Amino acid sequence: MERDTHFILGVYDDEDVLLHAVEKVRGSGVKIHEVYSPYPVHGLEHVLGYKRSRLPIAAFLFGMLGTSLALTMQFYMMRFDWPMIIGGKDYAAFPDFIPVSFEMTVLLAAFGMVGVFMISSNLKPWAQPRIFDLRATDDKHIMAIDIANNSSLEVEKIKEILKSSGATEINKKSFE
Amino acid sequence: MAHHGEHHYNLEQRFDFTAATKKSIMTVLVIGAILLGIGIVLAMTGGGHEEAGEAGGHAFHWYERLYANLWINNVFFTGIAIVGVFFFAIQFAAQAGWSAPLIRVMLSFGNWLPIAAVLMIGTFFLANHDLFHWTHSYLFDKNDPQYDSIIDGKGAFFYWPMEKGTFPVFYVARMIIFFGFWVFFFNKFKKISDQEDQLGGTSHWFKMRSWAAYFLVFFAVSSSISAWDWVMSIDTHWFSTLFGWYVFASWFVSGLSAITLLTIFLKGRGYLEMINQNHIHDLGKFVFGFSIFWTYLWFSQFLLIYYANIPEETVYFVERLTSDVYGPFIFVNIGLNFFLPFLVLMTRDAKRHGIFLKLVCSILLVGHWIDFFLMVQPGTLGHNGGIGFMEVGMFLVYGSAVALVVLSGLAKKNLIAKNHPMLVESYNHHI
Numbered sequence: 308m309e310r311d312t313h314f315i316l317g318v319y320d321d322e323d324v325l326l327h328a329v330e331k332v333r334g335s336g337v338k339i340h341e342v343y344s345p346y347p348v349h350g351l352e353h354v355l356g357y358k359r360s361r362l363p364i365a366a367f368l369f370g371m372l373g374t375s376l377a378l379t380m381q382f383y384m385m386r387f388d389w390p391m392i393i394g395g396k397d398y399a400a401f402p403d404f405i406p407v408s409f410e411m412t413v414l415l416a417a418f419g420m421v422g423v424f425m426i427s428s429n430l431k432p433w434a435q436p437r438i439f440d441l442r443a444t445d446d447k448h449i450m451a452i453d454i455a456n457n458s459s460l461e462v463e464k465i466k467e468i469l470k471s472s473g474a475t476e477i478n479k480k481s482f483e
Numbered sequence: 484m485a486h487h488g489e490h491h492y493n494l495e496q497r498f499d500f501t502a503a504t505k506k507s508i509m510t511v512l513v514i515g516a517i518l519l520g521i522g523i524v525l526a527m528t529g530g531g532h533e534e535a536g537e538a539g540g541h542a543f544h545w546y547e548r549l550y551a552n553l554w555i556n557n558v559f560f561t562g563i564a565i566v567g568v569f570f571f572a573i574q575f576a577a578q579a580g581w582s583a584p585l586i587r588v589m590l591s592f593g594n595w596l597p598i599a600a601v602l603m604i605g606t607f608f609l610a611n612h613d614l615f616h617w618t619h620s621y622l623f624d625k626n627d628p629q630y631d632s633i634i635d636g637k638g639a640f641f642y643w644p645m646e647k648g649t650f651p652v653f654y655v656a657r658m659i660i661f662f663g664f665w666v667f668f669f670n671k672f673k674k675i676s677d678q679e680d681q682l683g684g685t686s687h688w689f690k691m692r693s694w695a696a697y698f699l700v701f702f703a704v705s706s707s708i709s710a711w712d713w714v715m716s717i718d719t720h721w722f723s724t725l726f727g728w729y730v731f732a733s734w735f736v737s738g739l740s741a742i743t744l745l746t747i748f749l750k751g752r753g754y755l756e757m758i759n760q761n762h763i764h765d766l767g768k769f770v771f772g773f774s775i776f777w778t779y780l781w782f783s784q785f786l787l788i789y790y791a792n793i794p795e796e797t798v799y800f801v802e803r804l805t806s807d808v809y810g811p812f813i814f815v816n817i818g819l820n821f822f823l824p825f826l827v828l829m830t831r832d833a834k835r836h837g838i839f840l841k842l843v844c845s846i847l848l849v850g851h852w853i854d855f856f857l858m859v860q861p862g863t864l865g866h867n868g869g870i871g872f873m874e875v876g877m878f879l880v881y882g883s884a885v886a887l888v889v890l891s892g893l894a895k896k897n898l899i900a901k902n903h904p905m906l907v908e909s910y911n912h913h914i
Contacts, residue, residue, distance in 0.1 A: 349913065350913065359831075393790075394789075394790050394791065394792045395792050396789075396792075402785070402786055402789055402790075403786075403790065405782065405786070406786070
């Protein structure tokens, strides 16, 4: 795992320029590692060619888990563990269980979704994030290109493509 | 996408209400009328005799079922009409940009309101005792054996300032005031929108926003009270504090379904070329979301009554759930209005493709009609009700009449508010 990774960074001032640049850079056969921007740029994930997130599937599964747990819990409690007659109903009166089941569905779906998102986006508390350029949290858009992923292209050639796509600066960044 | 290119859409387009379209709607109307006729004949010659001598001494007449049907459709289609105006007003109050090319589609449903007003007031005076138990004067006479202290306590809500049991001044006045103001606001919106077409600029948009806010305040109150008046007062003893919201939710889902269907219909005819999947997706989200909202209210009302188990409250559901006639429809109601839209419209793709929305919205219109059927018929007809030729026929007659009125209204003016300041925002709508 401990091998150096080297990146070329294109710095862009303007989101419109960035969007066209992403199309152009990808069109020239360069594989983009990631684009960092200070705010969500509308349409960026589209030009980067990202597939649709599969997070809703996780949400659905966790939601179903919540529903099942809630129903099992209430049914066990009300029917076997400590049967009680409430409002003259049967021990296991299904309509009474719906509010709690609903809440558990929402709770587990939300927690599950946040958890899955954090793990899949490398936002784990113990993760060491790679800071490409601090200005990506302020006023610049940073396009990172992994040199190892683009071995078919000369580094100078990639720099040229970035320059012509409207990058105001081109930097190199290495991580250990 | 952020590519703000030039757009060349035809903003002068006008819906052409062709003879062929008119003819197909008329065919449905005629089929409905025939079914209605068959239903009336069956009701006149058929059942009902044997129950004539039952306890309570109230003989059942065939025309009561006709009145109940008129009332269901009056309430249901008035709801669709006013929700068209309501959703239009929401767009302005919320300063929405995505919907700018669709605002006249929404507003066109308001064309039914004047006719709905006449039908509603006419049916009330025609049906009177046969629909509304509280219209009997003996209920308020302390010397009468049938004196009813509960209804007497509520009497002022219908009869003020007159004596209880005479003429329901307050009730009729409310009906006239609500329809009067609804029609007034509808005409106001239409007028401002027409002026904007001619003069342009942003001042009309600001003016519309103010009037939309006034309307929304009025609608918030009037929609709730009209639900008590027109629907809840049928079961005079019973009450539910969220009933106004419940009826509104049913109206809103029906109205949104109708707006979505009309949009998809127009798009299929080649109009509204600036409306793309993103706009359809938004409409689909509204239908999906408010179907769940309706379920939430339906269930909240049910659960509290079920849980508390107080006889004067549970009577509403006991009357329905234990009935051979209405019992199954409770589950049909939940199935069509909750499980179907919830499961079918859950995915993103289903909301972006017209075919799913067309299917779900059509079924929702029937589903919410059944909801109103379940609110009106048990209290008016008891076990003499049900869904037969008369119900299907009357629904088709009303539905096609509404379609004729709405589409003729739509054809009168440009389909798109061409000077709406947010049209460009709408072209670039992307979700």
